[in-house]
Every structure is written in C-alpha cells, then in structure tokens.
Amino acid sequence: MIEKTITFDRFVRWLLGALLVAIILATMNYLSSVLLPFFVGWLLAYLLYPIVKFFQYRLHLKSRALSIILAFITVVAAISGVLYIIVPQMIDQFDKLGQLLTAYVHKTAHITSIPNAIEDWVAQNSYEIEKVVRSKDFSTAVQKTMPHVFSMLSKTTHIVISVIASLITLIYTFFILLDYEYLTEGVIKIFPKKNRPFVRSLAADMATQLNSYVRGQGLVALCIGILFCIGFTIIGFPMAIGMGIMIGVMSLIPYVHSLALIPILFLSLLKSVDTGQNFWIILASALGVFLIVQLITDMVLTPKIMGKAMGLNPAVLLLSLSVWGALLGFLGLIIALPLTTIILIYYQRYVTKEHEPTLEDTAKKSEN
Numbered sequence: 001m002i003e004k005t006i007t008f009d010r011f012v013r014w015l016l017g018a019l020l021v022a023i024i025l026a027t028m029n030y031l032s033s034v035l036l037p038f039f040v041g042w043l044l045a046y047l048l049y050p051i052v053k054f055f056q057y058r059l060h061l062k063s064r065a066l067s068i069i070l071a072f073i074t075v076v077a078a079i080s081g082v083l084y085i086i087v088p089q090m091i092d093q094f095d096k097l098g099q100l101l102t103a104y105v106h107k108t109a110h111i112t113s114i115p116n117a118i119e120d121w122v123a124q125n126s127y128e129i130e131k132v133v134r135s136k137d138f139s140t141a142v143q144k145t146m147p148h149v150f151s152m153l154s155k156t157t158h159i160v161i162s163v164i165a166s167l168i169t170l171i172y173t174f175f176i177l178l179d180y181e182y183l184t185e186g187v188i189k190i191f192p193k194k195n196r197p198f199v200r201s202l203a204a205d206m207a208t209q210l211n212s213y214v215r216g217q218g219l220v221a222l223c224i225g226i227l228f229c230i231g232f233t234i235i236g237f238p239m240a241i242g243m244g245i246m247i248g249v250m251s252l253i254p255y256v257h258s259l260a261l262i263p264i265l266f267l268s269l270l271k272s273v274d275t276g277q278n279f280w281i282i283l284a285s286a287l288g289v290f291l292i293v294q295l296i297t298d299m300v301l302t303p304k305i306m307g308k309a310m311g312l313n314p315a316v317l318l319l320s321l322s323v324w325g326a327l328l329g330f331l332g333l334i335i336a337l338p339l340t341t342i343i344l345i346y347y348q349r350y351v352t353k354e355h356e357p358t359l360e361d362t363a364k365k366s367e368n
Helices: 008-030 032-058 064-109 114-124 126-134 136-178 180-189 193-234 240-250 256-275 279-309 314-328 330-351 359-367
Strands: none
Touching (some): 008 314, 064 240, 064 256, 180 193, 193 240, 193 279, 193 330, 256 279
C-alpha cells in the first residue's frame, strides 16, 4: 500500500472541504424551519416507495399517482387500526380512574355530588370571593397572568402553523414519489461526470444499508411487540395487547420503548386501586416482563437480526442521533442515519479499505 504524502495543495483542499461542510451545516441550521418539511417529505417518500412500487408494478396499476394515493390510504388504515386497538382501552382506563377518584372523594369527604358541593361552597363564600376579586392583589395577579394567556395563544398559533407544515410535508411527499427515480438520479447528476461513478457507488451502498436497517429494526420491533403482548397477557396486566403494540411501535427507534415505563407505572397503580392487589407486586411483575424482553432483545434479537442486517451497533446510532440532533435540531434527527451511514461507508471503503467493491458487487448494484 502506497502512502500518499500530504502536500500543501492537498491540505488546502481538505481545509476548503471542511469549510464548505461547516457552511452547509450552518445554512441548514439557519433554514431548518423551512427545510424540515422537505426532508420529512423525503423520509416519508423513502419509506413509502416500496409500497408505491408494489401497487404500480406488482398489481400492475398504470397510474403512479393512483399508486401513491393507495399507499397513503394503506398507511393511514394501518395507523388507524393500531389507534383503534389502543385508544378505546386508554379511554376506558381513564374513565375507570375518574370513577375511582370520585368514589374516593365520596368516601373520604362524604360528598354525593362534586358539582353541587362546589355550588354550595360558592354560595356560602360569595362575599369573600367578591372581596378577593375586587382587591388590588387580584388585579395584579390578572395583569401578571395575561402575558401567559397570550403565550398560550401564541403556542396555539404555532400548532396551527405545524398543521399547515404537515400538509406541506404531505404535498412534498406526493410530488417526490411522483418522480422518485428521476429525482434520485438527478441528485447524482449534480456532481461532475468524473465523480458520478463514485457518488453512484456511495449512494448504492447507502441505500443498501438503509434498507437493511429499516427491515432489521422493523423485524426487531415486531418481535418486541409480540413478546410484550404475550408477557403482559400472562401476568394479567391492563391493556396487555394495546401496551404491547404501543411498545412495539416505539421500538422502531432503538431504546425509545423505555419511555413505556411511565404508562406501566400508571396502569400498575390503577390496577392496584381497582382490584386491591399489592401495588409493588403488580409493578414488579410488569417490570419483570420488561426486563426479560429487554434481555432477549439485547442478547438475541438485536445481535442476530441487526448484526446480520448491517453491522451498525445501536450505540453508534444513538450517538449519531445525539450529535446530529445537537447540531441541527429535529432536522438533524432525520438526516442522522443517512449521513452516519455515508461517513462509515466512506471510511471503511476508502480509508481502512475493509470493504473494497468487487466486480460482482458492482454488477449487482448496476442491476438494482
């Protein structure tokens, strides 16, 4: 292996390249609010493209637009099905919680009707209430509260803007899918002709890695959801199927399913109050299921599935999400995986020479 000497010219080119990358990142950070719908649209288009291809080529639909609409309908139907399973059970649990709280108030305060009790209290203390309302302290409190009210109205406006941005994202997704092949090839044509084979090879490697990651993580999430459904059903935990599905969906992002410990704590408390069983035993049973599934995931599922799929350690993925998220905010979270994949592929192929492309690999990529 011939080592290349670092000349002044090469050093200047590296420096200019690093400066260009810094400028691009700074520009993306500055325009993140504008670029976010576009990049989310690209992400959704990438995820929906296999479904669109299925409708267009496997089911022989001539219209790409019709295939895109059917793909949207399929995804919405799948999400609606999941929500149909989870939301009614959550509403039932909250209704049960309200009934338990009402019964507790009736039992401890000897009040048969909470609204009537409030009305009686207001009637009995009307003079004191009027005195407080007319006081200077109350006026000062109102003046201090008004900015918070306007802040809430401002947040409501932001929510409306977010809804509009979501619609723009769906429009981006539709039009990107409409000319997906042309746009992906057009990105490569931005580069000079002499660099296009290198860029095309890098893009093919990135697509392979991303596809492997999505399939692998999807399979891991499916297994996790099934295991939690079985475990929660065995111990008689509330919302067993719904919780299993919810944790499975959360597992599409590594280790995010740990946030499910919050509803697990709440449901354990609710079951304890409802049935009279010991809270700590219920919680320990649920945590036991969580621990067993986590061990199976870390020791069997992730090494077997993700290791075989792409060899990208979840810790590396979490680190990349943290770094790019800190640099570019939510936009960084979206582009973290593709950029990290590109960097690792470039490093392994062209720096450490671990994965040099063979003629067979090149032929396969050209066929794809």
